[in-house]
Amino acid sequence: xxxxxxxxxxxxxxxxxxxxxxxxxxxxxxxxxxxxxxxxxxxxxxxxxxxxxxxxxxxxxxxxxxxxxxxxxxxxxxxxxxxxxxxxxxxxxxxxxxxxxxxxxxxxxxxxxxxxxxxxxxxxxxxxxxxxxxxxxxxxxxxxxxxxxxxxxxxxxxxxxxxxxxxxxxxxxxxxxxxxxxxxxxxxxxxxxxxxxxxxxxxxxxxxxxxxxxxxxxxxxxxxxxxxxxxxxxxxxxxxxxxxxxxxxxxxxxxxxxxxxxxxxxxxxxxxxxxxxxxxxxxxxxxxxxxxxxxxxxxxx
Amino acid sequence: xxxxxxxxxxxxxxxxxxxxxxxxxxxxxxxxxxxxxxxxxxxxxxxxxxxxxxxxxxxxxxxxxxxxxxxxxxxxxxxxxxxxxxxxxxxxxxxxxxxxxxxxxxxxxxxxxxxxxxxxxxxxxxxxxxxxxxxxxxxxxxxxxxxxxxxxxxxxxxxxxxxxxxxxxxxxxxxxxxxxxxxxxxxxxxxxxxxxxxxxxxxxxxxxxxxxxxxxxxxxxxxxxxxxxxxxxxxxxxxxxxxxxxxxxxxxxxxxxxxxxxxxxxxxxxxxxxxxxxxxxxxxxxxxxxxxxxxxxxxxx
Numbered sequence: 001x002x003x004x005x006x007x008x009x010x011x012x013x014x015x016x017x018x019x020x021x022x023x024x025x026x027x028x029x030x031x032x033x034x035x036x037x038x039x040x041x042x043x044x045x046x047x048x049x050x051x052x053x054x055x056x057x058x059x060x061x062x063x064x065x066x067x068x069x070x071x072x073x074x075x076x077x078x079x080x081x082x083x084x085x086x087x088x089x090x091x092x093x094x095x096x097x098x099x100x101x102x103x104x105x106x107x108x109x110x111x112x113x114x115x116x117x118x119x120x121x122x123x124x125x126x127x128x129x130x131x132x133x134x135x136x137x138x139x140x141x142x143x144x145x146x147x148x149x150x151x152x153x154x155x156x157x158x159x160x161x162x163x164x165x166x167x168x169x170x171x172x173x174x175x176x177x178x179x180x181x182x183x184x185x186x187x188x189x190x191x192x193x194x195x196x197x198x199x200x201x202x203x204x205x206x207x208x209x210x211x212x213x214x215x216x217x218x219x220x221x222x223x224x225x226x227x228x229x230x231x232x233x234x235x236x237x238x239x240x241x242x243x244x245x246x247x248x249x250x251x252x253x254x255x256x257x258x259x260x261x262x263x264x265x266x267x268x269x270x271x272x273x274x275x276x277x278x279x280x281x282x283x284x285x286x287x288x289x290x291x292x293x294x295x296x297x298x299x300x301x
Numbered sequence: 302x303x304x305x306x307x308x309x310x311x312x313x314x315x316x317x318x319x320x321x322x323x324x325x326x327x328x329x330x331x332x333x334x335x336x337x338x339x340x341x342x343x344x345x346x347x348x349x350x351x352x353x354x355x356x357x358x359x360x361x362x363x364x365x366x367x368x369x370x371x372x373x374x375x376x377x378x379x380x381x382x383x384x385x386x387x388x389x390x391x392x393x394x395x396x397x398x399x400x401x402x403x404x405x406x407x408x409x410x411x412x413x414x415x416x417x418x419x420x421x422x423x424x425x426x427x428x429x430x431x432x433x434x435x436x437x438x439x440x441x442x443x444x445x446x447x448x449x450x451x452x453x454x455x456x457x458x459x460x461x462x463x464x465x466x467x468x469x470x471x472x473x474x475x476x477x478x479x480x481x482x483x484x485x486x487x488x489x490x491x492x493x494x495x496x497x498x499x500x501x502x503x504x505x506x507x508x509x510x511x512x513x514x515x516x517x518x519x520x521x522x523x524x525x526x527x528x529x530x531x532x533x534x535x536x537x538x539x540x541x542x543x544x545x546x547x548x549x550x551x552x553x554x555x556x557x558x559x560x561x562x563x564x565x566x567x568x569x570x571x572x573x574x575x576x577x578x579x580x581x582x583x584x585x586x587x588x589x590x591x592x593x594x595x596x597x598x599x600x601x602x
Binding site: 011013045071104105 | 312313314315341345362369371372375379396397404407442
């Protein structure tokens with residue numbers, strides 16, 4: 001899994017800082033997560049192929065998380081895209097985008113499929129044979145979801161020496177990978193576990209922006225390999241975090257610790273801070289394996 | 302009058318090229334003309350003070366001319382703006398922006414005043430004691446206006462030597478500037494023209510993007526000091542200009558020549574061209590006083 005940060009600042013785009021957008025490469029997918037103004041330029045800067053994006057996940061309808069979407073769709077149209085585009089977003093975005101296309105008389109040739117979200121408990125919103133995506137209901141000023149991206153458990157791996165020693169016909173390899181016991185060439189059943197190895201443990205990534213400190217997400221994100229959690233403020237500005245329903249670095253680290261995650265990635269910084277190192281220091285005192293998101297930075301896990 | 306080009310390319314924002322937006326400083330106003338995605342960042346890059354912008358003119362509702370507006374309004378809100386903001390735009394934009402504010406529950410504290418345009422002949426849309434703004438109906442795929450910005454004729458200037466020689470009391474200076482004849486200290490009337498000078502001729506600027514070749518705009522823009530006219534294509538790609546209702550550099554120059562303008566500024570280039578010098582060469586063969594718009598370039602007239 002590879003995560004590319006296109007933008008990780010809150011509020012307004014500035015010359016060197018972009019509002020929220022991320023690209024997650026997971027199995028054969030390139031998922032776009034949030035789409036603040038300027039996202040299409042950051043996609044170009046980070047050399048993400050536009051045609052690879054088939055699913056876009058929008059956390060909420062504050063502008064710094066979605067104002068780049070209409071332009072991106074418009075660019076897809078100009079690039080004569082044909083592939084379907086799925087957009088998972090709070091109810092309402094479909095109405096805005098449709099109105100913008102109507103007023104500009106710029107309808108897409110490709111299918112634009114909106115999956116409107118309104119549930120307040122976690123739900124499975126995407127699934128194929130390798131990946132699942134669930135919503136993570138967050139606590140913000142308006143209806144907001146984070147997203148949990150999970151690889152599915154892969155097939156078992158053949159232990160080729162054991163398989164050959166057991167005299168199993170190649171026609172049974174597929175069933176072995178699927179976990180079944182199979183007969184050997186003499187018709188005796190072979191225990192699957194004796195000739196196969198466990199698959200690689202599936203990875204998972206949780207994106208949580210924007211939210212107040214919210215322990216109700218712990219069961220959903222428990223044990224993820226990486227957690228992106230917003231930290232708009234540091235602890236000394238907690239009085240700003242409370243009314244705006246944002247988190248401090250310390251709160252993000254507390255969530256990471258309680259959820260037993262592998263790695264914490266902080267982001268969604270207020271542009272009031274010139275030096276971000278204090279976010280890392282503050283979080284590390286509670287959860288040591290913490291990194292700062294930065295526009296253009298990538299994380300592999 | 303000082304014009305700052307924030308963006309002068311058509312279609313999609315790219316790493317080094319921005320969609321249409323301009324700032325016109327005229328008398329005590331800072332007018333924003335069109336607002337493609339990324340305009341707020343270009344305003345910062347060009348050090349335009351956000352608080353100075355009180356009037357925004359939107360030519361049409363294609364994304365490359367208006368997708369930056371919702372974000373700019375949102376930023377004004379975050380900057381705790383209090384001053385009224387006037388937006389002159391085709392009917393429909395108010396509905397989009399209002400819907401976006403409703404869905405994000407982000408209403409402005411300042412007054413947002415939409416002047417919805419739908420007339421198909423030129424109309425006066427802004428006027429104060431020093432400036433007038435008229436629409437210029439253009440011929441594009443959707444309802445589109447250019448804008449004519451005109452200084453009003455200023456007051457007459459006092460010829461101080463003549464005024465003193467004529468023994469005119471200082472109480473009459475105001476009336477002299479306004480063009481009236483006034484009495485001297487002996488009660489004899491003094492001819493205004495004998496003691497005052499003509500005011501500086503008022504300047505005018507016409508913004509015409511996007512449009513097919515359209516001679517019906519000639520009477521409206523006749524004699525302007527500077528004309529920005531779109532030239533999305535060059536003549537050899539005229540077959541692309543026709544169905545998309547855009548102009549070639551040659552057509553823009555022909556309009557400039559027939560309208561007797563002082564200076565022509567070309568822009569709204571298709572991003573297919575790596576070398577823009579051919580636009581200038583092509584236009585200059587018909588209208589020599591031509592310049593190429595470039596993001597970040599300023600023009601004074």
